[in-house]
Amino acid sequence: MAALKDLISAQQLQKKDVERLLSSAKKMEALLKEKSVSPCNKIVATLFFEPSTRTHSSFAAAAMRLGCHVLPFNVSNSSIAKGESFEDTIRMFDTYADALVLRHPQAGFAQIAADAASHPVVNAGDGGNEHPTQALIDIYTIMSLKKKISGLNVTLAGDLRHARAMRSLFYLLGMFGANITLASPAGLEMETSLVRKVDEKFSPKISFSRSPSKESDILYVCRIQKERFASPAAAEAAQDAFRIDSRFLSGAKKDMAILHPLPKHLEIPPEVDASPHAKYFQQAKYAVPVRMAVLKEILAL
Structure with missing residues (x-):
């Protein structure tokens, strides 16, 4: 070994x-x-x-x-x-x-x-x-919840350009054959060179979106950072579009699991913590x- x-x-x-x-x-x-x-x-x-x-x-x-x-x-x-x-x-x-x-x-x-x-x-x-150990925790959590990763529909949602946990996880998800949706506001997309590297090395199914998907098996959320926007209004609009609240969950896939590297703030309000979708505290325990x-x-x- x-x-x-x-x-x-x-x-x-x-x-x-x-x-x-x-x-x-x-x-x-x-x-x-x-x-x-x-x-x-x-x-x-x-x-x-x-x-x-x-x-x-x-x-x-x-x-x-x-x-x-x-x-x-x-x-x-x-x-x-x-x-x-x-x-x-x-x-x-x-x-x-x-x-x-x-x-x-x-x-x-x-x-x-x-x-x-x-x-x-x-x-x-x-x-x-x-943040490689966070990505290992995330993969371990997904395996514990879903018993597999290959073929799962996983959405990474939020500021994908600056979130180190997302970068590491994206690579490992590609390695294990997940179907990956990269959902971010304009200007906060996953770095193009990393997307190209994962695509060339593992050939997973990768798609892009401007909003989180309610049909995901795994919805992995990170915060939208207001300081990344030119105006407060643009920041608030992006935060609203990526807020995972009870209204969003009302139409979500029944067994969708929500993960987050924590700490969370406006992107997942406390009302979601008691939802059966919320798995981020179990994730942190791992x-x-x-x-x-x-x-x-x-x-x-």
Whole structure:
């Protein structure tokens, strides 16, 4: 078995890698239910250069559930404030820890960290570029809900240009043969080069829309960012068109599942949370076993 050293991009994964990680995540889910943990005597550093609730906490929980120690990092109290370079910060934590989990606001910094470190680096989100572990969580969730991905009608809806989770998930959905609809406002479409790459590599059915589909098996939603529009009126119109509320759900496919990487805001109002369509909290729960599987592999536990 060729284990991963780093996990920087969904695009570095082969289908067999994803299947291996999902199989391991299933075992981790069972271990969590049994509350069975063996000490691993490894240290995982969580280097988050921007705010995070779920990703940071679930990586920390995953490490602790594996019996590892977690070494935290607070950028506001670090020597970054004194002018220390990003690379030197990575090199220092590389001497302290056995694996580095990195979140950074700028695209490409996960790869820079991997180049600077001798220990494994996991990309926990780098700007608008990628979020590979979120995509693994999403694939695991869809498999758990629908028992397959090939042939499913999956709509990715919202700001597809800037949503890193959508970019990583789009690649894996293509790998597993989903029928993918990319629904976004004008100007916020999925990057053309990525669409071309997925099409050429996997040849999935890809279609485009200006509104979310009520006939999807999976409706994956991300927020519309008002700051991306030239006027408040244009932003509000786009947000209204992509709001998944009780009125939208009244005509939706009966077994459609709604997913969201969270945090959600105006795009899914609280009234939807109690709907049988809402699966995003179940999705978030899978973060721990999936990230346990990733850490287990890169740490060779």
